[in-house]
Amino acid sequence: xxxxxxxxxxxxxxxxxxxxxxxxxxxxxxxxxxxxxxxxxxxxxxxxxxxxxxxxxxxxxxxxxxxxxxxxxxxxxxxxxxxxxxxxxxxxxxxxxxxxxxxxxxxxxxxxxxxxxxxxxxxxxxxxxxxxxxxxxxxxxxxxxxxxxxxxxxxxxxxxxxxxxxxxxxxxxxxxxxxxxxxxxxxxxxxxxxxxxxxxxxxxxxxxxxxxxxxxxxxxxxxxxxxxxxxxxxxxxxxxxxxxxxxxxxxxxxxxxxxxxxxxxxxxxxxxxxxxxxxxxxxxxxxxxxxxxxxxxxxxxxxxxxxxxxxxxxxxxxxxxxxxxxxxxxxxxxxxxxxxxxxxxxxxxxxxxxxxxxxxxxxxxxxxxxxxxxxxxxxxxxxxxxxxxxxxxxxxxxxxxxxxxxxxxxxxxxxxxxxxxxxxxxxxxxxxxxxxxxxxxxxxxxxxxxxxxxxxxxxxxxxxxxxxxxxxxxxxxxxxxxxxxxxxxxxxxxxxxxxxxxxxxxxxxxxxxxxxxxxxxxxxxxxxxxxxxxxxxxxxxxxxxxxxxxxxxxxxxxxxxxxxxxxxxxxxxxxxxxxxxxxxxxxxxxxxxxxxxxxxxxxxxxxxxxxxxxxxxxxxxxxxxxxxxxxxxxxxxxx
Ligand SMILES: [Zn+2]
Numbered sequence: 001x002x003x004x005x006x007x008x009x010x011x012x013x014x015x016x017x018x019x020x021x022x023x024x025x026x027x028x029x030x031x032x033x034x035x036x037x038x039x040x041x042x043x044x045x046x047x048x049x050x051x052x053x054x055x056x057x058x059x060x061x062x063x064x065x066x067x068x069x070x071x072x073x074x075x076x077x078x079x080x081x082x083x084x085x086x087x088x089x090x091x092x093x094x095x096x097x098x099x100x101x102x103x104x105x106x107x108x109x110x111x112x113x114x115x116x117x118x119x120x121x122x123x124x125x126x127x128x129x130x131x132x133x134x135x136x137x138x139x140x141x142x143x144x145x146x147x148x149x150x151x152x153x154x155x156x157x158x159x160x161x162x163x164x165x166x167x168x169x170x171x172x173x174x175x176x177x178x179x180x181x182x183x184x185x186x187x188x189x190x191x192x193x194x195x196x197x198x199x200x201x202x203x204x205x206x207x208x209x210x211x212x213x214x215x216x217x218x219x220x221x222x223x224x225x226x227x228x229x230x231x232x233x234x235x236x237x238x239x240x241x242x243x244x245x246x247x248x249x250x251x252x253x254x255x256x257x258x259x260x261x262x263x264x265x266x267x268x269x270x271x272x273x274x275x276x277x278x279x280x281x282x283x284x285x286x287x288x289x290x291x292x293x294x295x296x297x298x299x300x301x302x303x304x305x306x307x308x309x310x311x312x313x314x315x316x317x318x319x320x321x322x323x324x325x326x327x328x329x330x331x332x333x334x335x336x337x338x339x340x341x342x343x344x345x346x347x348x349x350x351x352x353x354x355x356x357x358x359x360x361x362x363x364x365x366x367x368x369x370x371x372x373x374x375x376x377x378x379x380x381x382x383x384x385x386x387x388x389x390x391x392x393x394x395x396x397x398x399x400x401x402x403x404x405x406x407x408x409x410x411x412x413x414x415x416x417x418x419x420x421x422x423x424x425x426x427x428x429x430x431x432x433x434x435x436x437x438x439x440x441x442x443x444x445x446x447x448x449x450x451x452x453x454x455x456x457x458x459x460x461x462x463x464x465x466x467x468x469x470x471x472x473x474x475x476x477x478x479x480x481x482x483x484x485x486x487x488x489x490x491x492x493x494x495x496x497x498x499x500x501x502x503x504x505x506x507x508x509x510x511x512x513x514x515x516x517x518x519x520x521x522x523x524x525x526x527x528x529x530x531x532x533x534x535x536x537x538x539x540x541x542x543x544x545x546x547x548x549x550x551x552x553x554x555x556x557x558x559x560x561x562x563x564x565x566x567x568x569x570x571x572x573x574x575x576x577x578x579x580x581x582x583x584x585x586x587x588x589x590x591x592x593x594x595x596x597x598x599x600x601x602x603x604x605x606x607x608x609x610x611x612x613x614x615x616x617x618x619x620x621x622x623x624x625x626x627x628x629x630x631x632x633x634x635x636x637x638x639x
Contacts, residue, residue, distance in 0.1 A: 006384035011087045015597035016628050017384040021339045021605045024622045031270050032620040037228035038272045042292035042344045043639040044220035049290045049345035055173040056145045057094035059128045066125035073119040081108040090632040091601030096155035098350045105149045158283050166283035174287040192288040193276040209250030218247050235265040259358040263367045270296050291346035298375045301337035307468035308420045320550040321557035327427045335371040342604045349601035382408040388594045393489050395538040402482045410483035413470045414456040422452025428561045439563035445507040447568050454553040481542050488526045488539040491516035495584040496591045502581040514576030523548035
C-alpha cells in the first residue's frame with residue numbers, strides 16, 4: 001500500500017493529507033456501528049468550534065461555500081483566489097492561522113469579490129443574510145473580516161504589549177465585550193464551558209449545554225451519543241452517560257464525573273473524546289475549545305508499548321545515572337497506540353499526534369491519565385513528507401534512503417520509550433517533596449523533555465526493545481542510526497520555525513537543540529559540514545552518540561534529582577537557547593526555495609452505513625474522499 005496517495009495538495013504553507021484507518025474494516029459489526037454513532041456525534045459539534053474561534057466564522061463559511069457551489073459565472077481568476085482562501089479557512093476552522101494565530105485575508109479586490117457574490121446569487125446561491133439585509137450590506141458587514149488583516153489581527157493574543165488587554169486584543173468568541181479588568185472580583189461558575197458576555201455592567205455566563213448556548217449542536221451530539229449507548233461496553237457506556245449528563249446540565253461536577261468515568265474505561269477497543277477540552281484558544285487559559293475524536297486501539301502497535309511498560313523496572317535498573325536516583329517502585333505509564341477514524345473541532349483538520357487527558361490536575365493525581373499516540377496520523381505525516389525535505393538536509397543518498405525506509409518506525413519507537421519509560425523514570429531527592437519544578441522553575445519543562453528524549457535515544461538500540469516487539473531485531477542497528485541522524489538534522493531544520501530573533505522559547509525545541517549541541521561539544525558523534533554554501537549536521541559515529549547520550553543523561557538526571565537550578569540554567573543557556581541568526585537565515589532560505597509546508601490539514605475517512613430493508617445496520621463502509629473541498633462541503637450539508 002505504499003503507492004496510495006497521502007499528500008493531496010498544498011495550499012500556501014498548509015499540506016492537505018489523506019488519513020487512512022486500515023484496521024476499521026476488521027472491527028466487529030458492533031464496534032463499527034458504535035463508531036458510526038460516535039462519528040456522527042463528533043461531526044455534529046463541528047460548528048461550535050468555528051463559532052468559538054470567531055463570531056463571524058459560520059456566516060463567512062456559508063458565504064464562501066455558496067459562491068464556490070454556484071460559480072459558473074464567476075471569473076476564473078477570482079474563483080481560484082476564493083478557492084485558495086476557502087481551503088485555508090476550512091483547514092484552520094476560520095480566518096486565523098493555526099500556528100501563528102494571525103488573520104489571513106482574501107487577495108482579490110473587494111469589487112471582484114462583490115461581483116463573484118452577485119454572480120453566485122444570480123445562479124441561485126443562498127447567503128446568510130441578517131433580517132432584511134441585502135447582499136451588498138452583508139458583504140459590507142463582512143468586509144473587514146475578509147479583507148483587512150489589521151482589523152482584529154489575532155485570534156489569541158497572550159502578549160499584547162504594554163497597556164493592552166489580552167481579552168480585548170484576542171478576536172475569539174469566548175468573550176464578548178469583556179476585558180480582564182471586568183473579571184476582577186468575578187467568580188466564574190462555568191469556567192471551561194461558557195462564553196462570558198458583558199451587557200451593561202453585568203457579566204453573564206452563557207453556558208454551553210442543552211437549553212443554553214449551542215443548544216442545537218449539543219442536542220444533536222447527545223442524540224448520537226444516546227444512539228451509541230446500546231453498542232458500548234459497560235465501562236464505556238457509563239462514560240458516555242456521564243458525558244450526556246454534562247452536556248445536559250453544563251455543571252462542572254458533572255464534567256469531573258465524566259473525566260473519572262472516561263478514565264475508568266481502560267480496555268474498550270473503541271474510544272472517543274468529545275467535549276470542551278483544551279484551553280489554548282483562550283488567552284486566560286480557562287475556556288475550553290470544543291473538540292471530538294473517535295478512534296480504535298491499534299492492537300499491533302499497542303502490544304509493544306504494553307510490553308515496554310511491563311518491563312519498566314528492568315530498564316530502571318539499567319538507567320545510566322547514579323543508582324541513588326533510580327526508582328525502587330517503578331511502574332510504566334499506560335499508553336496505547338490508536339488509529340483515528342474522525343477528528344473535528346479543535347482536533348481536526350489540524351491535529352495533535354499524541355494526547356494525554358484529562359487536563360484536570362486533581363483528577364490526574366487521584367485517578368491517573370490516559371495517554372494515546374495517534375498511530376495513523378503519525379504514519380500519514382511521515383508518508384506525506386516531500387522527499388525534497390529530507391534530501392535538502394541529509395548529507396548522503398544513504399542517509400535519505402535510511403530516513404525513507406526506517407524514519408517512521410524509528411520515530412515511533414523513540415516516542416514510545418520517551419512516553420512510557422522516559423517521563424516515569426528516576427527519583428528526586430527527598431527535600432524536593434516530589435516537586436522539582438518548584439526549584440527548577442522555567443528550566444523544568446525543557447530539562448524534563450531532555451531527560452525523556454535522552455532515555456529514548458539511550459535505549460533505542462537495546463535488544464530488550466526488539467524483544468518487546470517494537471522493532472525487528474535484524475534491523476535495529478540501522479533503525480537506531482536513522483533516528484540519530486534524524487535527531488542531529490532536526491536541530492538544524494527546526495530553526496526554520498523561528499523567523500525572528502536569535503533565541504528559542506519553546507521547551508521541546510530547546511531540549512532538542514541542547515542535546516545536539518551538548519553532543520557536538522563533548523563527543524565526536526556529529527560533524528558540522530558545508531557543501532555549496534549549505535550547512536549539514538551529520539551523525540558520523542552512532543557509538544559515540546550513544547555513549548554521549550548516556551553521559552548527558554546522567555548529568556540531566558542529577559540536575560533534576562538535586563534540583564540544581566544553576567546547572568539547568570547554564571545547560572540551556574550554553575546549548576539550548578541561542579542560535580546563530582545567519583544559520584537560521586540559511587535554513588529558512590533553503591526551506592522557502594523548496595516551498596515546504598509548515599503544518600497539515602487532514603482529510604478524514606468517510607463512513608457510510610449499509611442498511612437492510614428493515615433499517616438495520618448490516619455493515620459500515622469506510623472510504624477515503626482524497627479531496628478537502630468535497631469533504632468540507634459534505635460536512636456543511638450534513639452536520
Ligand atoms: Zn515529553
